[in-house]
Amino acid sequence: MNDTAAKIRELTDLLNRYGYEYYTLDAPSVPDAEYDRLFHELEALEAAHPALKLPDSPTLRVGGAPLSAFAQVRHEVPMLSLSNAFSPQDESGAFDHAEMTAFDERVRGGLGGKPPQYVIEPKFDGLAVSLLYRDGVLVQAATRGDGSSGEDVTQNIRTVSDIPLRLRGGDTPALIEIRGEVLMFKADFAALNLRQEENGRKPFANPRNAAAGSLRQLDPRITAQRKLHFFPYSIARQEGGFSAGTHMQELDYCGRLGFALPEGNCGCFGSMAEILAFYEQMRQKRPALPYEIDGMVVKVNSLAQQHELGFISRAPRWAVAHKFPAEEALTVVEAIDVQI
Numbered sequence: 001m002n003d004t005a006a007k008i009r010e011l012t013d014l015l016n017r018y019g020y021e022y023y024t025l026d027a028p029s030v031p032d033a034e035y036d037r038l039f040h041e042l043e044a045l046e047a048a049h050p051a052l053k054l055p056d057s058p059t060l061r062v063g064g065a066p067l068s069a070f071a072q073v074r075h076e077v078p079m080l081s082l083s084n085a086f087s088p089q090d091e092s093g094a095f096d097h098a099e100m101t102a103f104d105e106r107v108r109g110g111l112g113g114k115p116p117q118y119v120i121e122p123k124f125d126g127l128a129v130s131l132l133y134r135d136g137v138l139v140q141a142a143t144r145g146d147g148s149s150g151e152d153v154t155q156n157i158r159t160v161s162d163i164p165l166r167l168r169g170g171d172t173p174a175l176i177e178i179r180g181e182v183l184m185f186k187a188d189f190a191a192l193n194l195r196q197e198e199n200g201r202k203p204f205a206n207p208r209n210a211a212a213g214s215l216r217q218l219d220p221r222i223t224a225q226r227k228l229h230f231f232p233y234s235i236a237r238q239e240g241g242f243s244a245g246t247h248m249q250e251l252d253y254c255g256r257l258g259f260a261l262p263e264g265n266c267g268c269f270g271s272m273a274e275i276l277a278f279y280e281q282m283r284q285k286r287p288a289l290p291y292e293i294d295g296m297v298v299k300v301n302s303l304a305q306q307h308e309l310g311f312i313s314r315a316p317r318w319a320v321a322h323k324f325p326a327e328e329a330l331t332v333v334e335a336i337d338v339q340i
């Protein structure tokens, strides 16, 4: 490798590490001016030697030329739905978690009485995307679409600062497909709508619409200005690398690969009673969270037990969303929505 290529590789790795520290760990190790100096040095080298620009170059974060349309991507593993469990609130304000108890009984029945461990995690109110990494490098990103195929939003996803362009840590899998939610934090949503109003543009209705609108921009440079975040929630496919036995181990592995995790807002418990207690705690904490959630998702922790339980048509038997009551005065009582 000649010294220019070596210099470009060194600057790319260094800037990706600094970006991870700044955006994902929120613990920068160098001042912004130093990052900017190195970034401009890399930009200049890439401009002089376009053939040497690397697929995980941080200069991709600013977005390239606009697309005329999005290509369609077929999901090798369909992106399934989630059954909804809803707890109506009675006049005393207490919640009737009958549907969660029913879920627990269905799971125990399906496991021949073996007591399952459950994971409870936030149900982020964003949009689901799938990220494909080959030999550690991000090569494709797609929206969920109809679950069977979605839009190729790879260029736009590269501008999301807490999505690694190259996976961190050793033992890189030859292939890994990570699914999660792209969302906009409440504060960034408020600032965006201020800018929209100032520029005479229509404000977005909520952070989910803002995130969806930002990700489905044909011009990645606009996406790059929108401050999006990503939280993983499942590993759909994997060849090589660490083999997790539980959902919690999958999430921890995603953290080691360089993804942000919703620290403190996930739990793992052996009883539905503890799960419901955590759900109540999260319902109280919800207004203070930096991002919007519209409920919690409860999943069987053991991957072997998940496979044993399988799916109801398109939704897994081993997971259920537990939504919070609608905040409007009139609480709309939804039926159990088992996605068929």
Ligand SMILES: CC(C)(C)c1nc(N2CCN(c3ncccn3)CC2)c2cc(C(N)=O)c(N)nc2n1
Pocket (backbone or CB within 6 Å): 079, 080, 081, 082, 121, 122, 123, 124, 125, 126, 128, 144, 181, 233, 234, 297, 299, 316, 319
């Ligand atoms: C892997 C499984 C299928 C269990 C799964 N599927 C999910 N989703 C499917 C339905 N999705 C969907 N989206 C649009 C229309 C219909 N379904 C949106 C993602 C999950 C979404 C979240 C979240 N939002 O935070 C989460 N913590 N865990 C999930 N886990």
